[in-house]
Amino acid sequence: MSDWRKMSPQELEAHFNPRAAVPDFERHFNGWIERSQDAKANLPGEYDLRYGPGPLQTYDLHRPASAKPGAPLVVLVHGGYWRGLDKNTMIFAVTPxxxxxxxxxxxxxxxxxxxxxxAIVRQVQDALVHIAAKAPDWGADAAKLHVIGHSAGAHLAAMMAAAPWPQDLPAQPRIASLGLISGVYDLGPVLQISVNQDIRLDAAMAERNSVMDFPPRSVGRVLVSYGTAEPAGWQAQSEDFHQACRRAGTSSELLPVDGANHFDILYPLADATQPLGAALLRQCGLA
Incomplete structure (x- = not known):
């Protein structure tokens, strides 16, 4: 894979804008929503609970009917390039x-x-503090905290274990594992493509949020996954981050998903019979 810094504007857009790489991306959005609506009808849950004052600083809580004390605590973080989508597209991934x-x-x-x-990174940090404090009330063990994110959500998940922790927050919750699915970790290319009209990164913000430069050390295990049908530049983000984690001394597994693109990779994530879903369950101590 050539250096993204040597790519033309058209090449950058093709490699680092997933919607440009998958022209029928809206079909996948609709599929997520349909599956999530079906799942919601059958899942026990408390919806739109609050962890902060922002309009979207909310979460859904799902507890198994026969929960055992000290259950693992899994946090799902949706994608959308930090500019779109919401948790309602991820409900179907709760099920396994x-x-x-x-x-x-x-x-x-x-x-x-x-x-x-x-501000988004800080919101997710606030959320983790809130979740860790609530864990005993939910029958979960905050020491068994597993954060799984897709796309921009994978970046945010990685930042929870790697970014400097705000001094005005309680102690940083220790993350037992990260599941990072089709993520973006070096934000340099984002400065050069059309999505930045909404994200509005400048060079300094991109640098302090490029988790590729400071991979997580204080985490038990990392699973990094991507689809083999994704553009080579996007695949390289995952491959390079996996290597950065290993150089930092963090246990990291790289799991390509054969034939998956940036959007349909969510289906094997949510399927315990698929290699990706099974690997995430094992990493969370659930299989």
Whole structure:
């Protein structure tokens, strides 16, 4: 894979804008919503609980009917390039974790351009503190905290274990594992493509949020996954981040999903019979 810095504007758009790479992306959005609506009808849950004052600082809480004390706590973080989508597209991904005994939190956050990426990272940090404090009340063990994110959500999940922790917050919750699915970790290319009209990164913000440069050390395990049908530049983000984690001394597994693109990779994530879904369940201590 050639250096993205040497790509033309057209090449950058093709490699680093998933919607440009998958012209029928809206079909996948509709599929997520349909599956999530079906799942919601059958899942126990408390919806739109609050962890902060922002319009979208909410989460859904799902507890298994026969929860055992000290259950693993799984947090799902949606994608959308920090500018779109919400937790309602991820409800169907709750099912396998809930069925295998985890307490599951499906997280929302405010979006660019109404807030900055810096603000979104802080919101997710606030959410983790809130979730860790609530865990005993939910029958979960905050020491078994597993954060799984897709796309921009994978970036946010990685930042929870790697970014400097705000001094005005309680102690940083220790993350037992990260599941990072089709993520973006070096934000340099984002400065050069059309999505930045909404995200509004500048060079300094991109640098302090490029988790590729400071991969997580204080995390038990990392699973990095991507689809082999994604553009080579996007695949390289995952491959390079996996190597950065290993150089930092963090246990990291790289799992390509054969034939998956940026959007349909969510289906094997939510399927315990698929290699990706099964690997995430094992990492969370659920299989």
């Amino acid at each position: 974790f809930l069925e295998h005994g985890a307490v599951v939190v499906n997280l929302n956050y405010d979006l660019c351009p109404k807030v900055t990426l810096d």
